[in-house]
Amino acid sequence: MTGLRSAPEKVPARRRSGRAPTIHDVALAAGVSKSAVSLAIRNQRGVSEATREHILSVAQELGYRSNVWARSLVQGRTGLVGVLLQDLGNSYHRDLTFGVEDTAVENDLRLVIAHGRRDPHRMQAELDSLLALGVEGVVIVSSWVPPQSLERIGRRVPLVVVGRLPERVSGIDTVANHDELGAKLAVEHLVSLGHTRIAHLTGSSRPAAMHRRQAFSEIVRNLLPGIEPQIEGPEHLDAAIKYLIFQLQEETSAPTAVFTQNDRIAADLVGACLDAGLRIPEQLSVVGYDNSSVCRMLRPQLTSVDQPRTEMGRMALEMLLERIGGRIEDRHITIAPSLEVRASTAAPRN
Amino acid sequence: MTGLRSAPEKVPARRRSGRAPTIHDVALAAGVSKSAVSLAIRNQRGVSEATREHILSVAQELGYRSNVWARSLVQGRTGLVGVLLQDLGNSYHRDLTFGVEDTAVENDLRLVIAHGRRDPHRMQAELDSLLALGVEGVVIVSSWVPPQSLERIGRRVPLVVVGRLPERVSGIDTVANHDELGAKLAVEHLVSLGHTRIAHLTGSSRPAAMHRRQAFSEIVRNLLPGIEPQIEGPEHLDAAIKYLIFQLQEETSAPTAVFTQNDRIAADLVGACLDAGLRIPEQLSVVGYDNSSVCRMLRPQLTSVDQPRTEMGRMALEMLLERIGGRIEDRHITIAPSLEVRASTAAPRN
DNA sequence: GTGAAAGCGCTAACAC
DNA sequence: GTGTTAGCGCTTTCAC
Numbered sequence: 001m002t003g004l005r006s007a008p009e010k011v012p013a014r015r016r017s018g019r020a021p022t023i024h025d026v027a028l029a030a031g032v033s034k035s036a037v038s039l040a041i042r043n044q045r046g047v048s049e050a051t052r053e054h055i056l057s058v059a060q061e062l063g064y065r066s067n068v069w070a071r072s073l074v075q076g077r078t079g080l081v082g083v084l085l086q087d088l089g090n091s092y093h094r095d096l097t098f099g100v101e102d103t104a105v106e107n108d109l110r111l112v113i114a115h116g117r118r119d120p121h122r123m124q125a126e127l128d129s130l131l132a133l134g135v136e137g138v139v140i141v142s143s144w145v146p147p148q149s150l151e152r153i154g155r156r157v158p159l160v161v162v163g164r165l166p167e168r169v170s171g172i173d174t175v176a177n178h179d180e181l182g183a184k185l186a187v188e189h190l191v192s193l194g195h196t197r198i199a200h201l202t203g204s205s206r207p208a209a210m211h212r213r214q215a216f217s218e219i220v221r222n223l224l225p226g227i228e229p230q231i232e233g234p235e236h237l238d239a240a241i242k243y244l245i246f247q248l249q250e251e252t253s254a255p256t257a258v259f260t261q262n263d264r265i266a267a268d269l270v271g272a273c274l275d276a277g278l279r280i281p282e283q284l285s286v287v288g289y290d291n292s293s294v295c296r297m298l299r300p301q302l303t304s305v306d307q308p309r310t311e312m313g314r315m316a317l318e319m320l321l322e323r324i325g326g327r328i329e330d331r332h333i334t335i336a337p338s339l340e341v342r343a344s345t346a347a348p349r350n
Numbered sequence: 351m352t353g354l355r356s357a358p359e360k361v362p363a364r365r366r367s368g369r370a371p372t373i374h375d376v377a378l379a380a381g382v383s384k385s386a387v388s389l390a391i392r393n394q395r396g397v398s399e400a401t402r403e404h405i406l407s408v409a410q411e412l413g414y415r416s417n418v419w420a421r422s423l424v425q426g427r428t429g430l431v432g433v434l435l436q437d438l439g440n441s442y443h444r445d446l447t448f449g450v451e452d453t454a455v456e457n458d459l460r461l462v463i464a465h466g467r468r469d470p471h472r473m474q475a476e477l478d479s480l481l482a483l484g485v486e487g488v489v490i491v492s493s494w495v496p497p498q499s500l501e502r503i504g505r506r507v508p509l510v511v512v513g514r515l516p517e518r519v520s521g522i523d524t525v526a527n528h529d530e531l532g533a534k535l536a537v538e539h540l541v542s543l544g545h546t547r548i549a550h551l552t553g554s555s556r557p558a559a560m561h562r563r564q565a566f567s568e569i570v571r572n573l574l575p576g577i578e579p580q581i582e583g584p585e586h587l588d589a590a591i592k593y594l595i596f597q598l599q600e601e602t603s604a605p606t607a608v609f610t611q612n613d614r615i616a617a618d619l620v621g622a623c624l625d626a627g628l629r630i631p632e633q634l635s636v637v638g639y640d641n642s643s644v645c646r647m648l649r650p651q652l653t654s655v656d657q658p659r660t661e662m663g664r665m666a667l668e669m670l671l672e673r674i675g676g677r678i679e680d681r682h683i684t685i686a687p688s689l690e691v692r693a694s695t696a697a698p699r700n
Numbered sequence: 701g702t703g704a705a706a707g708c709g710c711t712a713a714c715a716c
Numbered sequence: 717g718t719g720t721t722a723g724c725g726c727t728t729t730c731a732c
Contacts, residue, residue, distance in 0.1 A: 020506075022725055033703045038727060048701065068482050069419040069428070070725035074708045078419070088435075088463075089444025089643075097438055097465060110479055113438075113463035115447060129460055132418050267647040274649040293439075294647055297617040299624040372709055383719045388711060398717065420709035424724045 021062045030058040041066060072134065081320065082130035084114045084123065086142035091293045092309060096141055096162060099313025107321060109136070120144055127153060137320040139313075143208040158323030160316045166207035170330060173319045175312050178334045182305040183215035183259070185339040186287045189303070190257045191223050194347045195285060199230040199244065199255035203237040203265050212261055212289070230255060233265075241269055245276045248284060256348035257285035263292045266302055270344065281346035291340050300343035307337045371412040380408040391416055422484065431670060432480035434464045434473065436492035441643045442659060446491055446512060449663025457671060459486070470494055481506060487670040489663075493558040508673030510666045516557035520680060523669045525662050528684045532655040533565035533609070535689040536637045539653070540607045541573050544697045545635060549580040549594065549605035553587040553615050562611055562639070580605060583615075591619055595626045598634060606698035607635035613642045616652055620694065631696035641690050650693035657687045 023041075027034045032055060039046040040055040041064075047055070072078045083100050085093045097113070104111040114130055116123035123145060130138055135157065140150075143163035153159050154171035162175045190198050200216040202209050213231060220229040233240035247254035260266040266288035273280055280286060280300055288295060291306035312335050319331055373391075377384045382405060389396045390405040391414075397405070422428045433450050435443045447463070454461040464480055466473035473495060480488055485507065490500075493513035503509050504521035512525045540548050550566040552559050563581060570579040583590035597604035610616040616638035623630055630636060630650055638645060641656035662685050669681055 023727095024725075034725090035704085035727080036702065039702095042727090046701070051701080065482060067423075067484070067725050069423050069484060070708090071727075072708090073417075073419050073423060073710090073725080074727045076708070085438075087444070088438050088447055089441040091439040094437070094439025098467070101465065101467070110483070113465060115451065115463060117448065117451070132415065133460070134417070134419060271647060271649055271651075294644060297621060297644055297648065299621055299649070301621075373711095374709075384709090385711080385720080386718065389718095392711090396717070401717085417709050420724090421711070422724090423709080423726090424711045426724070 020067075021064045023064075023066070026055065026059045026062055026064050029062060030055050078134040078136060079108065079110055080112055080133060080135045081109045081137045081139070081317070082112045082114055082133070082135040083139045083141065084116055084126055084130065086116045086123070086144060087118050088115050092290050092307075093141055095309035096313040096316075099310040099315075100139055100317045101313075102310075103314045103317035103321075107317075116142060116144070118144075120146075124149060131156060137324050139316045139320060141316075143206065158320050160320045160323070162312060162316050164208040164211050168332075173323065173330055174332045175316045175319070176332070176334050177307045177312075178336050179212045179215040180218070182289060182307075182337040183212065183219045185337065186259045186289075186305055187216065187219045187223055189339055189341065189345065190259070190285060190287065193257075193285065193345060195257040196224055196227060197230070197253065197255045197348075198224075198257045198259060199232050200261070201237075201240060201244070201258050201265055201269060202231065202233045202261040204261075205234045209234070209261055216259060232258075233261075237265065237268070241272045244269070245272060245278065248273070248278055249276070255284070257287070257345070259287045259289075261289060263288035263290045263294055263302060263304055266304070266344075267294055267298060270298060270300075270302070281344050283349055285345040285348070287339075287345060295340070295342065298344075303342045303345040304340050305337045306340045308335060311335065370417075371414045373414075373416070376405065376409045376412055376414050379412060380405050427486060428484040429458065429460055430462055430483060430485045431459045431487045431489070431667070432462045432464055432483070432485040433489045433491065434466055434476055434480065436466045436473070436494055437468050438465050442640050442657075443491055445659035446663040446666075449660040449665075450489055450667045451663075452660075453664045453667035453671075457667075466492060466494070468494075470496075474499060477503060487674050489666045489670060491666075493556065508670050510670045510673070512662060512666050514558040514561050518682075523673065523681045524683070525666045525669065526682070526684050527657045527662075528686050529562045529565040530568070532639065532657075532687040533562065533569045535687065536609045536639075536655055537566065537569045537573055539689055539691065539695065540609070540635060540637065543607075543635065543695060545607040546574055546577060547580070547603065547605045547698075548574075548607045548609060549582050550611070551587075551590060551594070551608050551615055551619060552581065552583045552611040554611075555584045559584070559611055566609060582608075583611075587615065587618070591622045594619070595622060595628065598623075598628055599626070605634070607637070607695070609637045609639075611639060613638035613640045613644055613652060613654055616654070616694075617644055617648060620648055620650075620652070631694050633699055635695040635698070637689075637695060645690070645692065648694075653692045653695040654690050655687045656690045658685060661685065 023034050023037045027037045036047050037055050040052040081104055087093055101111050114126035116126055137158040139160045141162045143165055147167055147169045150169045150172055159172040161172060164176050165174060187198060200213055202213050217229040232244055260269060266286050270280055270286055273284060278284060288302045288304035291304040295302035295304045373384050373387045377387045386397050387405050390402040431454055437443055451461050464476035466476055487508040489510045491512045493515055497517055497519045500519045500522055509522040511522060514526050515524060537548060550563055552563050567579040582594055610619060616636050620630055620636055623634060628634060638652045638654035641654040645652035645654045
């Protein structure tokens with residue numbers, strides 16, 4: 001192994017014997033110049049058809065693969081786009097990523113996935129990492145990155161955020177779910193079943209959750225004049241669920257339906273109710289948000305607001321492409337959700 | 351900005367005015383040589399403390415960030431490792447990735463995540479993509495990549511597969527769950543509750559599933575001599591579930607417990623049973639595999655075999671590092687699972 | 701249609 | 717301690 005480079009000192013130390021062949025090796029083996037090889041492998045004109053075929057077959061034989069880094073260095077672009085996910089292991093994010101991936105592939109871009117692990121520091125680190133890699137644009141699927149970070153990053157590279165931000169950030173684009181419509185669909189559905197005492201159960205006070213909450217309050221005030229919207233939860237989800245169950249067991253004025261901030265919270269609620277011997281939907285109707293895969297796993301199956309995830313991912317990447325292509329003005333789009341009705345909602349108890 | 355180099359036409363066209371500053375720009379601005387800057391930013395000795403500080407402050411001011419690609423090109427290494435996940439949106443994969451990430455970060459490696467989308471073609475494409483990026487090693491979390499592909503890739507770059515392969519592949523390392531032990535834990539638990547008619551429900555005939563199935567058969571033969579292991583499912587999961595339910599409703603010899611290949615299948619089974627009016631665990635005990643997040647969402651909560659996922663991810667990356675460090679011989683390790691007992695298992699009906 | 705030469709941003713060896 | 721030089725593997729003029 002090491003014997004190969006006994007003689008000259010000119011061979012760089014790092015050039016191991018089994019090193020990947022370079023364009024130079026191919027040129028040598030094919031008896032042409034480096035540039036001929038370069039043109040051939042990129043399918044550019046400038047070499048005759050015969051030479052190209054010859055070069056390609058030699059390259060194939062040698063197991064040549066072009067070095068992306070070297071190419072990027074000279075071309076000044078990497079062909080990479082990054083997507084930062086707040087949470088792998090989340091089917092909502094998975095489906096979004098499908099849309100992003102497909103659109104990236106269609107446009108000859110390579111997608112690099114980074115994982116924020118629901119940790120703001122990690123998130124920032126991953127973002128830096130993506131930039132260091134030289135991505136030509138970033139899609140962030142999360143509302144957790146602070147506006148000033150977003151603005152800073154947006155100045156360096158095209159940036160699209162999928163999610164509801166606490167405030168408008170200039171220089172970036174956003175794709176968001178239409179929370180007002182989502183709340184409207186859910187509440188209208190419940191009202192049409194005959195519910196009037198509808199509560200909202202939420203697990204956080206982050207902007208995205210706040211927004212969804214406000215949308216709920218507004219639609220309740222519209223649809224059920226005179227009834228004060230009931231909000232349960234922020235910060236102390238477990239306690240809120242316990243309290244809800246207490247009401248259901250003890251008070252005749254308890255809510256007959258709950259619209260939750262997301263499916264995970266809905267699942268927690270449903271589980272706790274069943275544990276307490278309450279029957280769903282007979283004693284309580286529950287509507288989730290996201291229409292994730294758990295909806296069909298639970299019994300009763302969960303009625304949930306569905307977001308066109310793949311489509312949202314696709315839009316995000318398309319907006320990114322527009323930016324990369326030179327668009328200057330910001331775009332903020334909102335996508336309409338729909339309601340998937342299943343077995344967790346029914347007419348209220350008497 | 352552009353004024354600095356007004357004179358010659360030598361300025362390459364691609365060098366836009368707003369282009370990121372290079373080591374050269376920093377050197378110019380700081381009044382030192384390129385190498386001084388290089389040393390300073392890499393915190394290497396060879397520059398005086400005073401110069402270093404000066405250089406760093408100038409670099410900071412200019413917003414300089416070193417170009418990873420250029421560095422990699424000359425150093426001959428990228429500092430990148432790749433992980434190919436068969437499925438984002440899977441909490442098992444997420445937890446595994448945690449371990450991989452942590453270990454990568456601890457070793458100054460950057461992790462690039464690729465997504466196979468449960469599609470063999472995509473998987474292969476992503477793998478190629480990772481190699482093209484110049485990763486120094488790959489962790490594949492999937493059993494779906496064909497052995498010959500693995501062998502080919504293993505020759506180019508260190509490779510660790512997390513999962514059960516259909517056959518030994520030389521030149522690569524593997525981390526696998528100890529299926530025999532998992533099956534033993536599950537079946538012993540059921541037997542200790544008094545079950546004797548235990549079935550295995552599986553959704554595929556892939557090697558990984560087959561292996562788990564065989565482990566089940568073996569342990570049943572050991573623990574319950576004279577009783578033939580009952581296998582339900584391969585290929586036609588829905589039909590198998592329907593058949594199981596039919597047995598439970600009509601036949602006194604129906605199984606009293608089912609050990610499933612994974613939690614998702616367990617969830618399907620539990621859901622179908624509940625829909626059919628069967629009670630769990632009173633009429634049927636169910637054991638899942640993976641101890642994923644759904645276990646705690648379902649009612650009854652699911653007893654499941656737990657794999658130390660984060661630990662497995664960590665081991666995978668450590669093995670990769672050993673390889674990168676020069677280990678030649680293959681390592682195949684097996685990790686012991688444990689059993690998480692919840693409410694889906696109980697003594698059999700009479 | 702082809703080859704030679706310059707240089708992308710950086711590091712590493714070697715003079716100064 | 718500091719600057720100079722020669723590449724890393726590739727693309728891209730520009731002569732031939």
